[in-house]
Amino acid sequence: DQQVKQNSPSLSVQEGRISILNCDYTNSMFDYFLWYKKYPAEGPTFLISISSIKDKNEDGRFTVFLNKSAKHLSLHIVPSQPGDSAVYFCAASAKGNTDKLIFGTGTRLQVFP
Amino acid sequence: GAVVSQHPSWVICKSGTSVKIECRSLDFQATTMFWYRQFPKQSLMLMATSNEGSKATYEQGVEKDKFLINHASLTLSTLTVTSAHPEDSSFYICSASIGGAPIGPDTQYFGPGTRLTVL
Numbered sequence: 001d002q003q004v005k006q007n008s009p010s011l012s013v014q015e016g017r018i019s020i021l022n023c024d025y026t027n028s029m030f031d032y033f034l035w036y037k038k039y040p041a042e043g044p045t046f047l048i049s050i051s052s053i054k055d056k057n058e059d060g061r062f063t064v065f066l067n068k069s070a071k072h073l074s075l076h077i078v079p080s081q082p083g084d085s086a087v088y089f090c091a092a093s094a095k096g097n098t099d100k101l102i103f104g105t106g107t108r109l110q111v112f113p
Numbered sequence: 114g115a116v117v118s119q120h121p122s123w124v125i126c127k128s129g130t131s132v133k134i135e136c137r138s139l140d141f142q143a144t145t146m147f148w149y150r151q152f153p154k155q156s157l158m159l160m161a162t163s164n165e166g167s168k169a170t171y172e173q174g175v176e177k178d179k180f181l182i183n184h185a186s187l188t189l190s191t192l193t194v195t196s197a198h199p200e201d202s203s204f205y206i207c208s209a210s211i212g213g214a215p216i217g218p219d220t221q222y223f224g225p226g227t228r229l230t231v232l
Contacts (some may be wrong), residue, residue, distance in 0.1 A: 002156075004156075009154070010231050036223075041122075041204075041207070041225070041226060041228065042225050042226060043117070043119075043223030043225050043226050044206075045223070046221075068207050089156065089157065099145055099147070099162065099210055099220065100159060100162070101147075101159065101221065102155040102159075103149075103156040103158075104156055105154075105155060105156040106156060107152075
């Protein structure tokens with residue numbers, strides 16, 4: 001039972017344009033969401049997070065949007081850069097179990113010149 | 114700051130042998146450490162949660178006797194894959210948590226992972 005889903009396994013975007021990565025979840029108990037970036041043979045590195053009490057969080061080129069009614073979140077990267085090419089995972093945690101992260105399957109982003 | 118290391122970074126072993134993977138928090142004390150496994154093109158799956166000085170809590174479907182976890186200190190946790198088989202071949206990643214609530218970006222720091230190949 002995949003509680004966190006990233007339905008697009010890959011995304012290709014031209015440098016300078018916007019990258020939009022999507023994530024859906026099924027567990028209504030999730031109240032904190034995170035995005036991680038991962039390069040091959042490395043561990044994930046934290047990018048940005050959002051609490052369920054917010055619907056948007058912005059940090060530089062990265063913005064995460066949360067639509068609780070749709071159980072959907074998205075990560076916007078603008079402008080996209082070649083160095084953004086990596087696999088992006090969304091993750092969620094639930095109230096009362098804040099240390100346990102449930103990861104999505106990842107989306108491979110490729111930013112080309 | 115908040116660096117987590119893993120050793121070894123990759124290991125190849127014969128079927129039936131045991132392999133130990135170390136996870137260290139280098140510049141902080143980790144109250145909790147987590148072990149994940151990632152199969153190719155799949156998500157990171159939490160295997161177990163370990164707290165220093167106590168028994169690990171395993172996720173459903175993870176064999177306790179096969180994946181032995183020891184969290185001997187606030188900076189070191191080890192995962193031993195016992196009697197390894199080819200199906201255990203995977204990428205194993207640990208993370209360390211400084212602790213505190215609510216969960217936030219400073220909660221879990223991930224190691225670089227260990228690639229295990231069982232022949």
